[in-house]
Amino acid sequence: MKKLINSPDAVIPDALRGVAAAHPSLHVDLENRVISRAQRTPGKVGVVSGGGSGHEPLHGGYVGFGMLDAAAPGEVYTSPVPDQILAATQAADAGAGVLHIVKNYTGDVLNFRMAAELAEDEDIQVVSVVTDDDVAVEDSTFTAGRRGVGGTIVAEKVAGAAAEDGADLETVARLATEVNERSRSFAIALHAGTVPAAGKPGFNLAENEVEIGVGIHGEPGRERGEFAPVKELVGYALDAIHADRPISGDVLVIMNGQGGTPLIELYGAFAEAVDWLDGHGATVARNLVGNYITSLDQAGFSITVTSLTDELVRYWDAPVSTPALRWGV
């Protein structure tokens, strides 16, 4: 295994040092492993997320004005621990309660729940919203129920914008829940990523195989399918999403790379998605094309479709200033 690291156990602390040096508007607590905004706004609802590392820019790259207040990055593909999530919650608390946005993985859900209880003991009100937008499989390696994936980014953006706007905790949580209910995702991998501590790819695919419905940790999807032109792969993903929740009207599309796929390919995949959606009477009103929720150096794409409302568009378009998303400021 060749990776740009010093050693597998130094990956997270080294990356956090880099984040601290690169982004003066963020505060990085190297001891507790928390990335938070350097300044907090009194009376604003705090928005916190976190999870295993290896999915960058998720979640640390979404900390900043108009989005998250703090993120708790675990070890690679490993949930952050309750004390760490508590520290993130404390960093985000500005007196109006804190929303936890939690991707639906068993470890994350348990540890965020324990952290919420610890926070309540300190009189910080916490509401949790669990995202589970991946339609590929019902239960999976790391979950009871569906996995939380790309829709989480939309939930973080919309909830963060509402919190910035002065909305109360109930409203911010309602919006995150609504985004999750209106979002669906599906992923296909061409090659597995390599976890530094494991030293070899997480799974092996033959030269003519793809993993259809793959998870963000390389966990299995629906089936090993045959490699096909991108038009067919994108069509498969959108068919799966459409079968679960019919797509119509104005949608937000995230054409996301898993970390090892060139941007030029993602634009080609996005073109196919737009054609498919046009053909099904939907309009791509907003989009992201690039690496937004990754799986280390895994090759492949995921597509997230969020059915928009005027309110969601307004919060999506609201100013945001984070390492990975920035507009309007």
Next chain:
Amino acid sequence: MKKLINSPDAVIPDALRGVAAAHPSLHVDLENRVISRAQRTPGKVGVVSGGGSGHEPLHGGYVGFGMLDAAAPGEVYTSPVPDQILAATQAADAGAGVLHIVKNYTGDVLNFRMAAELAEDEDIQVVSVVTDDDVAVEDSTFTAGRRGVGGTIVAEKVAGAAAEDGADLETVARLATEVNERSRSFAIALHAGTVPAAGKPGFNLAENEVEIGVGIHGEPGRERGEFAPVKELVGYALDAIHADRPISGDVLVIMNGQGGTPLIELYGAFAEAVDWLDGHGATVARNLVGNYITSLDQAGFSITVTSLTDELVRYWDAPVSTPALRWGV
């Protein structure tokens, strides 16, 4: 070879369709293969770049307010043709002349020169600045002299900001030249990228080898070196840069991924770069960490160091709104 494409010859047109659909503020001329701003500002100097595709977001991702007016993407790793560059020049022309920013590769230099002559025939004044910031090798597979790499991004940003500010062609060209003179880059690859039409990686490295001084097309650098911790690899690159042009004072650092390297690793590499620079009395005043000039799915990093002046900082910080760089607006 598994890639998210329909066929090797459809990669560029498919990607351009995706760019057109994703970015309404850009105009994509599918016939001439030119990405330009949808609107032009009368009397503003035009800034144009281009080159082979496969380096995204370079250059199309830098078209927009405060940076490029138009980009001409060639086939993968292949120079755009003169007529295409002429079309980009025409799209950028607003009556005050056009700057060509050209990475120093033989094909690019020749074709941009021919395009400049064609543009002059149409009474469009063109000045060309050739970038050659890569210190790895003097002459190489595709160049006489040094290769133009990451410093080109800085030249495009600074020249674009000056043009937006109303500077004349001579001033805009002078700034791009100054950026190039003050910028140095060096790259190390862990794994080769795969050109779709070739169908296999551009070179082969053993499990303990890295390509030291690799080019953005996977072309050879100084030597095959031994794989080492990121601290050593980053130190090697900065030593090479420092030996060529001593680093001191305030610098801009781009810790760039070659397309197949996880962001978490780039942040770790950036932390090492900051330590090295601190130890040599330099201050990282500005930075980018991420994929800014790639080589398809090649794994590795490049580092660009630009020695800053107050004027360069002002133009770097000026508002920019492109797919890949956006701040201040």
